[in-house]
Amino acid sequence: MSQIRTEKNLQNITTAHPDGIGGSPLRPDGILKVKGEFAYSSDMWHEDMLWGMALRSPHAHAKILSVDITEAVKHPGVQAVMTYDDIPGSKFYGLEIKDQPALATGKIRYHGEAIAIVAADHPETARRALAKIKVEYELLPTITTEEQCLDPETHGYVHEPSEYKGHASGNIVHSQKVISGLGVTDEVRALADVVIKGDYVVGMQDQAFLGPESGMAVPAEDGGIDLYIATQWLHVDREQIAPVLGLPENKVRLTLAGVGGAFGGREDLSMQIHACLLAQRTGKPVKIVYSREESFFGHVHRHPAKLTYETGATRDGKLVYCDARIVLDGGAYASASPAVVGNAASLGMGPYEIPNVNMLAVALYSNNPSCGAMRGFGAVQACFAYEAQMDKLAAALDIDPVELRQLNAVEQGSIMPTGQEIDSPAPVAELLRRVKALPLPPALDTTHLDVRDIPGALSNTSHGEGIVRGVGYAVGIKNVGFSEGFDDYSTARVRLEVIGGEPVAMVHTAMAEVGQGGVTVHGQIARTELGVERVTIHPANTEVGSAGSTSASRQTYMTGGAVKLAAEAVRNELLALGRKRYGWDYNDLSLVGGKVVSASAGALVPIADLLGDSAIDLTREHHHRPTVPFDKETGQGFGHVQYTFCAHRAVVDVDVELGLVKVVELAAAQDVGKALNPLSVVGQIQGGSTQGLGLAVMEEIVVKDGKVRNPSFTDYLIPTILDTPPQPVDVLELADEHAPYGLRGVGEAPTLSSTPAVVAAIRQATGLALNRVPVRPEHLTGTGE
Amino acid sequence: MEFLRPATWDEALAAKAEHPSALPISGGTDVMVELNFDRHRPSALLDLNRISELTAWESGRFEGQEGEVIRLGAAVPYARITRELSRELPGLALAGNTVGSPQIRNRGSVGGNLGGASPAGDAHPALLAAGRDVLVEAESVRGTRLIPIDEFYVGVKRNSLEPDELIRAVRIPVADGPQQFSKIGTRNAMVIAVCAFGIALHPKNGTVGTGIGSAAPTPRRAVEAEEFIAGELAERGLWESGALIGPAAIQRFGELVTAAASPIDDVRGTAAYRRHALAVMARRTLTWTWNEYTQSLRSAA
Structure with a gap:
């Protein structure tokens, strides 16, 4: 822990206690x-309970011509089969934009969309009943690429204009501009000595929580429902569930069940409404547990993104302008897309002072899987792009990449492109200094080789051949709390x-x-x-x-x-x-x-x-201090509650012949304001960094023509312990006087900069441009798309 | 689904004869995944876990096979192969060490790999490389059939077993020279092979064995590569001299290994990458085995 600490907002009436704040008592669970031995939501059991299950579409875009449940209803052991027509209340739900049908009607918009639900005495009975439901589809051409989405006249609408509920039109859910200074004009461009242009792609990452979606709905004597559920926000679940059941909110009572990870993937509803509908219909407790495969279809993912950046700077490295366009694929339904767009737009310039900015971020509707909240929330995609730009700029100017960042770093008092002043510590340059000052790990020892230490590890692909080391740096900026006027x-x-x-x-x-x-x-x-x-x-x-x-x-x-x-x-x-x-x-x-x-x-x-x-x-x-929505045209506004910063240094070994990567060390420095539980803080930073490492080198849901190709942990890979390097963490505590105890939210910032740091290190080792994550062996060996 | 639990090998053969569609299960590391994903619903499972002889191995001499042979019970888990047989079966021991996680290696076995006959099975390249007289003991109530490993894999996830046959053991000659195994995965542990390569030097008869995994509909040998390098070693007297093979021949060996593969593009990797990686692995593993061989020559001298 650093000694730098200001405690002006700490009331001295509080008392020191070894298990009080600042201590590290162990988690009760x-x-x-x-x-x-921990009871997760999937472990619940109730006498007389039924098992619920959903029939999902194998197609990404199709008209539903008919749904015939006759044979399923007759199947012995089946207690209820329900479709859209059986929903007692409102048919649609959503976090903000209520555009998602609780069960599909008329049209399928993504691979895996639920069409019918069954309650039966045994999961196998339910599966067999589902197989007896006959759905007639008329396949429609999928709308999956940016070009297709942006030309609905030619390629069609994901939501017909008559049904459109988003904030824009066509196949755009939401868009946000941010313009500051003079914007980016020819006059502004002329002020720059060096211009760096880059196109970047971020693949679709999954939260990959280990506890699948699950819960149990128990009908109550008052006609209400008690739902035991693994979720991220009980009250917003209830707000969405009750209207669909046709019940007042006080008749729908939620209790948190054991949650096996979330990372944003449980912000949207998954099986909640389905279990409640079946419990309401049958009068019996209904349990739903997704299989791993169904889980990949049952929750939203991180928005894949295409990012186009143009950065201008003076000869001595001062940023002059940045023009950026971020296109996020929101998939079939809105989910958290508007807020993700707001983050991408307002944080997409990074923790840098840039006098002239022109930013546009949009989220599309498409026939790809719905995307929404995931740790880092819109700031992750942008960080990959703006940090790559900084490295390219440093190379073009022959300036050390850390120095270039420090030269342009925001600090307390800086004005963000939204016009918002950063009114609490913003030690970006200091975090970079600290992470760079940490001792480097020793070079690979090829005389006493343990294959576990090198790329490929036990797969025994190298005994030292082809291995090149690289070091990369990155820093990011994330907001804490809900923004844009949300209380x-x-x-x-x-x-x-x-x-x-x-x-x-x-x-x-x-x-x-x-x-x-x-x-x-x-x-x-x-x-x-x-x-x-x-x-x-x-x-x-x-x-x-x-x-x-x-x-x-x-x-x-x-x-x-x-x-x-x-x-x-x-x-x-x-x-x-x-x-x-x-x-x-x-x-x-x-x-x-x-x-x-x-x-x-x-x-x-x-x-x-x-x-x-x-x-x-x-x-x-x-209540946190109030914020305001960003101006639609200029993006100006006091939109964020708090900013948080983390810097990373990644050291990698790359087998440049085989394109295999081993991250040797991933060091982080983060300002947390005040570490209420230092052990947990370090755990959060290491966990977030690891999730960013996963995006850098392996994690991607592969989607082709709207179809998910790898819905399993066999083919959606997340880092194992052999992929997870030592992670020294330097925690800085500069109090934010607006926050309780001066604390700063910790969980997301480390997820931002670890990805670009790892990729920067791979670039240094290979000399390749690498404008896409995750980086696959194909990209490092010139053998892929 | 019926669940059959024979107590003895004879009972197992009788059960398989009576229920030819029964799926044998031992460690369950493949079978249970298929069942849990609802990809496969066999009419019956034939649980072999009560038959202890399947988890034993012995070494000895067997008719039709030269030299000392390991008779490896079908259900000997990979963890034990790596622990107990790394001297006798070094290629298979290395391959076993790349299978799944420690938990999977404690349960998964060569019998399971052979039964599933997936082109991605880690044992196959090592078995193919270990020599042409690797024999799979296939048994039924009708008797024992010894299937040469080269004739065992007949199609994607298809082997040459008859419906009433079970795999009892695999007979693998004890290594007479260095062996290696390399596998590509897109992370550093717990991966299904994107592609894999096994190699074995056989100084006794002057041959080189190879095996390619995950780069063709079945596991297969790179026959031309084997013949080319064996020819080089013989013509240039390298077996005796232990001199360097030289970059040109190593390069050619890699190209011929690549040429023997017919990979596809899939979610785990592109065909082009698989070809490229096979060449690299072939060159590296040939170099490693040859270095080991020359060292053994020198230390014997």
Whole structure:
């Protein structure tokens, strides 16, 4: 941990506790997960439960001429078969734009779209029943390329104009311009001594969480539904589910079930509505668990992107302008595309001061799989492009690539292309300096070779031949929290009472624990604010107000902040009780070690005695400072809550003959404002970096003519431990005075810059341009498309 | 689906005779994946796990095969092959070490690779390279048939077993020279081969064995490459001298290995890459085995 720390917003009323904030208590669910004893959503069981399953389209674009369920209904053991016509409430749902039918009607828009659902006494019964549903299709030409999407008159509409619900028209879901300075004109271009142009492609990455979509819907006596579900945001799930079921929201109650990873892939609904519909229809609990293959069709992916950048700079390396166009393939339905576009547009210039900017980001509708939220959310694709541009510029000017970045880096007080001032620390140059200053790993030792250390590893492809080392750097900028005027507040309830003679705090939120460690941090905050040892974390459910989404690196900031507010309120009430009872007039009270303590007069009374049989139970909402939408034409506006920065240095060994890559080391430096749990912070940075490494060298959903070609972990590869190098992490803590405890969201920033850093290292080793990720052996050996 | 659990080999043969469509299962590392993905619904599974002789190996001399032979039970897991037989069957031991994950290597076996006959099976290139007298023991109630490995693979995921036959063991000559195995995957562990190559030097009879994986409808040898390099070694007296093969011959060997393949473009890689990588692996593994051979000559001298 770095010593640089400003704590001006830290109230000294909080108390140091080894398991309070700044400590690293272990996760309450960690050992269970490692031992395979944690109950995931797929492990649930209910007496009399039925198994639900969906029939999915093998085609990417087709008219549905008829759906005949007669034989499926007759199949022994089948309790319900439902299609679009059986939906009791509204037929469409969506995170923001409600354009996705709960079951397909009239038309199929992507490979894997659900058409009918079945509930049966056994999964095998359900599978057999599905096989008996007869669907007549009329195949339509697929609309999958940018050219096809942008010419709907010729190639057709994914959503007919009469049904279009997006923010633009044609096959565009949403677009956002950002223009700053003079924009990019011929006059501006003339100011640059050097111009770098580049076209970049980012493939479709998957979240690849290990716990497949699953949950159980249990019909209640009041006609409502209790849904136990692995998700990222209980309340927004409910908002989308209830109207489809034709129920008021209070009749749909959600409880978080064990989540096996999310990374954005659980922001959209998957099996929620289907399980609820079948439970409503049959009056029985219905469990749905996707197979791995179905999971690849059951959630959205990271937007694949085409990026065109033109960067101008002076001879001495100062950026003059950047003109950029980012085209994101949103697939069949809108999902989070508008917000992803907003991020790509507003963050797509990177953490650099660029006086003149012209940016356009768009998301398309197509017959490819729907794309939406994934860790990094629009900022990942842009970072790959702008960092490649910086390396090319450095080469053209013969300037060290790190120095060039430092020369142009934003800092506190810099103005983003959106006009927003960065009003908290932005130590971009310092992060680069730190990551570069870390010692380099030793050279490959070819005299005592262990094949596990070299590209190919146990596959035994090289004994040292063809191996070249490369080093690359990158840095990125990400926003924290929901942007563009969205009030994604969080709610927390904290209850303090005496149990077994000891004061115990209970923290109740609707926060989805998806692995980020909120359940640990909430306990730390409660201990710090209330000076108690024992903290209970209540199961997350909709009995308490919304906690917002576990995404956008926001949960510690937002729900952690709500827990802080609620705990402070509880503390204030407790101290008020003491003042009333004992007539204290101290102004230096705090709660330490289960006692009320005055800094001047010492321990006053045990909390347990003060509280007695009563309980203090308070709920608070935490709202971040307001933001505004970006201006549609200029992109100007105070759009983001907080910025976060991470820099990487990648060291790779490339077998240049075979095109195989081994990342030797992936070092990171990140400013986290304040590390509430330093161990978790490092874990987040390493995990995010690894996901970026995956995008750099292997992770891609291969889609051809709208068909997914590799829906399995046999062919969608994610890094194994032999692909995951040592990852030194330098954590900087420069407080953001606008945030609780000065903290900065951690989870996403490391996912941005690790990809371009790894690719920069491969470029250095091979001398190849490499304008596409993931980099495949074909690209390194000139043997592929 | 019926689940048959014979306690003895004879019971297994009887069950297979009665249920010719029953799918044998041992480690289940392939079969269960197919079932779980719902790609295959056999009428019956024939569980061989109770038959302990299948997980044993022995060494000895067998009729029709020269020299010492390892008779490898069909269900000996790869982890044990790598651990126990790396001296006798070095190519297969190296290949076994590239199979899946440690968990898969603890369960998967050569019998399973042969039964599935996938062109991507890691054992095949090593078996093909190990020599023409590698024999698959196929048995049925009608008797034992010894199938030469060259005649075993007949099509994509098809082998020459009769419906009532089971694989009991594979007889593999103990290596009389260096062997190597290389495999391409797009990550550094747990990959299905994009393509693979096995090589074995056979100084006793002056031949070189090869095997190509994942680059043709079946695993296959690169016969012309074998004949070319064996010819070079013989004509130039290299077996005796242990001198360098030289870049031209190594290059030619790689080209001939590539020429023997007929790969396709698929989601795991392009045909062009497979051809390219086979040549590189062929050159490298030939160099490694030859270096090892010359070192052994020198240390014997």
